[in-house]
Amino acid sequence: MTSTIDAKSDDRQPKPGETIELYTDPAKPPVGLRHRARWTPLKIVLWVAIALIGGFGWFMIAIVRGDEVNSVWFVAASVGTFLIGYRFYSKFIERKLLKPDDRRATPAEILNNGRDFEPTDRRVLFGHHFAAIAGAGPLIGPVLAAQMGYLPGTMWIIFGVIIAGAVQDYLVLFFSMRRRGRSLGQMAKDELGRFGGVAALVATLLIMSIILAVLALIVVNALAESPWGVFSIAMTIPIALFMGVYLRYLRPGRISEVSVIGVALLLLAIIAGGWVAETSWGVEIFTLDKVALAWALIIYGFVASVLPVWLLLAPRDYLSTFMKIGTIILLAIGIIIVQPVVQMPAITEFALNGQGPVFAGSLFPFLFITIACGALSGFHSLIASGTTPKLIEKESQTRAIGYGGMLIESFVAIMALVAAITLDRGLYFAMNASAALTGGTPEGAAEFISGLGPLGGTGMTAAEIAQAARDVGEASLVSRTGGAPTLAVGIANILGEVWQGSDLRAFWYHFGIMFEALFILTTVDAGTRVARFMLSDTLGNVSQKFRDPSWRIGAWISSIIVVAAWGSILLMGVTDPLGGINTLFPLFGIANQLLAAIALAICVAIVCKKGLVKWAWIPGIPLALDAVVTLTASFQKIFSPIPGLGFWAQNATYRAALDNGETSLGPAQTVEAMNAVVRNTAIQGTLSIIFAVLVVIVIVVAIRVSIRAVRAGGEVSTETDIVPSGLYAPSSLLATREEKAVQKRWEAEVT
Amino acid sequence: MTALILRAAKGVRWYVRELMGDSRYERYVAHLSATHPGATVPTEREFWRERHAIEERNPTSRCC
Numbered sequence: 001m002t003s004t005i006d007a008k009s010d011d012r013q014p015k016p017g018e019t020i021e022l023y024t025d026p027a028k029p030p031v032g033l034r035h036r037a038r039w040t041p042l043k044i045v046l047w048v049a050i051a052l053i054g055g056f057g058w059f060m061i062a063i064v065r066g067d068e069v070n071s072v073w074f075v076a077a078s079v080g081t082f083l084i085g086y087r088f089y090s091k092f093i094e095r096k097l098l099k100p101d102d103r104r105a106t107p108a109e110i111l112n113n114g115r116d117f118e119p120t121d122r123r124v125l126f127g128h129h130f131a132a133i134a135g136a137g138p139l140i141g142p143v144l145a146a147q148m149g150y151l152p153g154t155m156w157i158i159f160g161v162i163i164a165g166a167v168q169d170y171l172v173l174f175f176s177m178r179r180r181g182r183s184l185g186q187m188a189k190d191e192l193g194r195f196g197g198v199a200a201l202v203a204t205l206l207i208m209s210i211i212l213a214v215l216a217l218i219v220v221n222a223l224a225e226s227p228w229g230v231f232s233i234a235m236t237i238p239i240a241l242f243m244g245v246y247l248r249y250l251r252p253g254r255i256s257e258v259s260v261i262g263v264a265l266l267l268l269a270i271i272a273g274g275w276v277a278e279t280s281w282g283v284e285i286f287t288l289d290k291v292a293l294a295w296a297l298i299i300y301g302f303v304a305s306v307l308p309v310w311l312l313l314a315p316r317d318y319l320s321t322f323m324k325i326g327t328i329i330l331l332a333i334g335i336i337i338v339q340p341v342v343q344m345p346a347i348t349e350f351a352l353n354g355q356g357p358v359f360a361g362s363l364f365p366f367l368f369i370t371i372a373c374g375a376l377s378g379f380h381s382l383i384a385s386g387t388t389p390k391l392i393e394k395e396s397q398t399r400a401i402g403y404g405g406m407l408i409e410s411f412v413a414i415m416a417l418v419a420a421i422t423l424d425r426g427l428y429f430a431m432n433a434s435a436a437l438t439g440g441t442p443e444g445a446a447e448f449i450s451g452l453g454p455l456g457g458t459g460m461t462a463a464e465i466a467q468a469a470r471d472v473g474e475a476s477l478v479s480r481t482g483g484a485p486t487l488a489v490g491i492a493n494i495l496g497e498v499w500q501g502s503d504l505r506a507f508w509y510h511f512g513i514m515f516e517a518l519f520i521l522t523t524v525d526a527g528t529r530v531a532r533f534m535l536s537d538t539l540g541n542v543s544q545k546f547r548d549p550s551w552r553i554g555a556w557i558s559s560i561i562v563v564a565a566w567g568s569i570l571l572m573g574v575t576d577p578l579g580g581i582n583t584l585f586p587l588f589g590i591a592n593q594l595l596a597a598i599a600l601a602i603c604v605a606i607v608c609k610k611g612l613v614k615w616a617w618i619p620g621i622p623l624a625l626d627a628v629v630t631l632t633a634s635f636q637k638i639f640s641p642i643p644g645l646g647f648w649a650q651n652a653t654y655r656a657a658l659d660n661g662e663t664s665l666g667p668a669q670t671v672e673a674m675n676a677v678v679r680n681t682a683i684q685g686t687l688s689i690i691f692a693v694l695v696v697i698v699i700v701v702a703i704r705v706s707i708r709a710v711r712a713g714g715e716v717s718t719e720t721d722i723v724p725s726g727l728y729a730p731s732s733l734l735a736t737r738e739e740k741a742v743q744k745r746w747e748a749e750v751t
Numbered sequence: 752m753t754a755l756i757l758r759a760a761k762g763v764r765w766y767v768r769e770l771m772g773d774s775r776y777e778r779y780v781a782h783l784s785a786t787h788p789g790a791t792v793p794t795e796r797e798f799w800r801e802r803h804a805i806e807e808r809n810p811t812s813r814c815c
Contacts, residue, residue, distance in 0.1 A: 310800075
């Protein structure tokens with residue numbers, strides 16, 4: 001059954017089995033279809049089957065458990081649940097709350113300039129959006145959270161993304177698209193007023209600094225004392241420079257071609273790293289300690305952010321995109337072929353007692369903090385506003401790109417979790433406990449593992465731990481914290497088994513490190529640039545000159561400030577006597593989740609202003625959940641009397657010890673180290689307070705704005721005016737029969 | 752069968768070129784001739800120079 005409505009008609013929703021054609025010009029084919037599927041027996045069977053597969057997956061991992069859970073059940077549970085969430089919940093949000101209208105032209109159509117505004121094929125844009133949102137975050141968080149067992153992490157990733165993460169991405173993308181692609185900061189100012197807007201801007205800048213610092217810290221921890229890793233990552237710089245020059249002067253526009261050359265050189269660099277690490281000069285030159293590496297990264301971050309885009313950032317981006325998509329597909333196939341068996345218990349004691357060696361704090365709230373990307377990532381709201389909405393062809397495509405893109409990232413997080421929980425438990429804890437606990441030696445690590453009791457698994461001897469390191473071509477795997485090395489060992493085990501017969505684990509390990517370091521470095525470069533622009537814009541209030549992007553000195557000053565901000569946190573992390581990543585990663589998670597709180601608060605305000613308060617719970621529930629989690633975590637980090645958890649408690653303990661004239665306490669063996677603990681905890685504690693206060697401000701302002709809007713019965717929309725659309729494109733990633741028919745009519749129209 | 756493989760290969764080629772940006776210049780030229788007929792068309796080299804200059808002024812973040 002087909003009926004039609006034109007531009008003036010209401011937004012009537014179709015009945016089951018009905019397709020409404022949307023017209024803006026009666027002389028032309030429809031610019032959109034509104035279709036509601038009818039439940040045919042075949043479809044019912046299909047969805048029952050999907051539900052059964054997902055349900056059976058959950059049954060196996062959550063209820064049967066047992067000692068030998070096959071990792072394929074994780075794939076079943078996640079894919080089944082994602083499909084149901086996408087088909088039913090995102091459709092529900094579309095129908096009730098957002099009501100996309102394909103008669104309205106998108107910013108890409110209205111402002112099409114062939115550059116930043118350009119209607120882009122939905123499948124291509126899906127790839128771009130995914131490549132921009134998925135980075136190291138979804139790979140690292142689940143690995144660290146594995147200390148609490150596999151079940152809490154799996155549940156949070158899968159259910160969290162459906163009710164929170166994907167909802168945030170979808171709503172922000174949609175609202176930004178309705179506002180000509182305005183950025184999150186601009187929307188904050190428009191919706192929350194000047195005060196709320198400034199708070200959101202300051203929070204965003206601070207949050208970016210901590211995120212960049214922690215990402216850099218992960219790279220430092222992965223490369224420290226690893227000549228193989230340092231050599232191959234260092235080689236990415238000349239490779240990228242070569243690609244940049246090739247594209248600029250030799251063959252402009254041949255991006256796939258140069259990327260294939262670049263990836264081949266990258267693989268060569270990984271192999272060559274193995275040769276270099278076996279020579280004495282290679283070991284001498286490329287073995288760097290953490291402090292030296294941190295300085296190298298700080299200098300790199302500054303230089304990269306002031307170099308021309310075409311020389312380093314753009315080619316690195318091409319390499320990242322290639323490696324990212326390639327490796328993820330490879331890993332998914334690897335897991336399905338190898339079907340590794342899970343080693344970690346479903347829930348460990350650390351989930352309850354909060355004394356885990358990887359990070360302190362119990363399941364609530366710290367699981368939800370540690371796994372941010374993959375379940376709910378505030379950083380996505382910066383991409384879902386600004387870049388992607390300027391490229392969307394049709395309003396109805398936002399569901400596949402915003403909600404669907406995030407589901408794929410969540411799947412990546414599940415794969416990272418699988419890679420970590422299929423490792424030997426003893427090895428997992430030996431790698432992820434800080435050197436303060438393991439002493440940094442295989443002997444100390446073996447002792448630490450046996451001290452874990454049954455959780456340590458069958459236990460590992462010092463010789464076995466040392467052998468595990470040799471298997472992947474590293475000098476040591478003890479206390480290689482930060483998640484990246486653990487994931488790389490997991491990848492090496494899975495992919496190493498796909499190609500049986502020859503031992504490629506050392507290659508795959510360094511491939512895994514390269515894969516993560518590559519896009520962390522891209523993020524550090526791009527993030528420094530973005531933060532620099534935000535800062536320049538803010539400094540522009542003081543001196544107009546900063547607003548001029550071609551004023552190089554201004555760009556340099558802003559860059560130095562930004563790099564100094566994250567660089568100092570990085571240095572603090574690498575020199576921290578208590579371990580660094582275990583204190584900074586929770587701060588990273590809190591920062592990221594607080595950004596999500598800001599984004600969701602803006603969404604709630606927009607929904608209330610639109611007069612749709614009935615559906616305000618759609619962003620409201622994730623906002624409440626997120627606010628409770630992050631503010632509880634911040635509260636514990638600030639006020640907890642337990643020194644391992646509370647920054648100020650730790651601070652007080654060390655100050656008291658210094659006052660008593662003690663010269664060592666816990667892992668801090670000198671007065672200098674003790675002073676470092678006092679300083680670091682003070683900085684971390686202050687940051688926690690600032691984050692929490694800023695976010696409370698933003699949420700309170702958003703609630704006030706919302707209440708005012710609800711009382712007034714809605715407010716004037718900040719959406720841009722309606723312009724009738726003159727083009728058609730399918731909404732689903734794979735065009736349906738009806739959609740293909742309309743495409744044919746448009747093709748006939750043009751010729 | 753061969754037709755099917757050929758179509759699939761064509762699809763993959765199209766997707767990679769679009770995703771990585773190889774076809775960006777062609778699209779721009781098409782856009783220019785459709786909206787501003789008669790405007791001077793930049794060479795591919797000039798187009799990419801300008802493109803990077805724009806990226807320089809409008810940095811976009813990648814996620815963590």
